[in-house]
Amino acid sequence: MSKFKKKKSGDLPAVNTAALPDIVFMLLFFFMVTTVMREVTLKVKITTPEATEIKKLEKKSLVSYIYIGAPIKALQSQFGTADRIQLNDAFASKEDIIAFVEAERETHDPAEVPLMTFSMKVDGESEMGIVTDVKQKLRKANALKINYSTRKTDKIVD
């Protein structure tokens, strides 16, 4: 029996996996810390259109979002199906845009204000009318750096 028990001296020792949990925990904490739970609850349904010439939005802290789309199913009985603007957590009218821009600027350092971008997350099925209205208001508020949120695709189809 001793044949089985005795280790040959030439055998490779098993790799010590005692540190494995530590490594896994480290990764776990990294992901726990970096995970951002979505900060706004979307009240409008948004499927952004696709485009090829997209750029990454850098510096997320300098980006403010304006959502436009039809209200989600659960809210349709209350708000109808016409396109709506959502700012932060609530529906807004286009008159609120200027105040929203001002409020967003207040939260930033004055030096950063010229770098702020307003990203429009608009549902592909929305009509341009409401988007144009928002754009005009942004112009009036002198928020000229804008971004149309789109997904990446390789080819545009008709």
Added chain:
Amino acid sequence: MARRAAPEINAGSMADIAFLLLIFFLVTTTMDVDTGLTRKLPPPIEEEDPDPPEIKERNVFIVLANANDDLLVEGEPMLVSNLREEAKKFIIGDPSGQDPDMPEFKMTEVPVLGNIPVSKQIVSLQNDRSTSYELYIKVQNELVAAYNEVRNEYAQQKFGKTMKELEKEAERSNKAKLQIKAVKKVYPQRISEAEPKNFGDK
């Protein structure tokens, strides 16, 4: 009874539990890189501003999008998929100046390249209030793509590099920076959006 030493807790499955949590967070984390088309809006119009100068028709590439998501490009109906080629043709223009429908050229001082003729092209985009946003983005995308392709071809021809390569190099070299500037000056991106008009609501 003699006290028995408390048996050691088996920590072997700790790794499994940690893995489980890790995978949960891995899956739920949306490394949500926001991407999009970045545009710059024109500054607001002041009442006392003088009227903008008239622009000759031949210098303008007119793209109209109506409520049914049809495109009218320079007076001709067109599909989105053909827009990029047409726009490129217009942006490059006809440097010999023969074609009366192509934009005019003007001698301009360009860094690196010196005095060369630069097209006076402008792309004008007009849409109806009922045009879908999807079409609008497609058109915007195609127009930006046309400019990018023209610039790329030009950079390739003049400097033997694409714009992307130049941009990468520009982080360290001033020469590449100037080259980018030159290409952008030769083919400036001029996409103008008309002041919104209302062609009758639905």
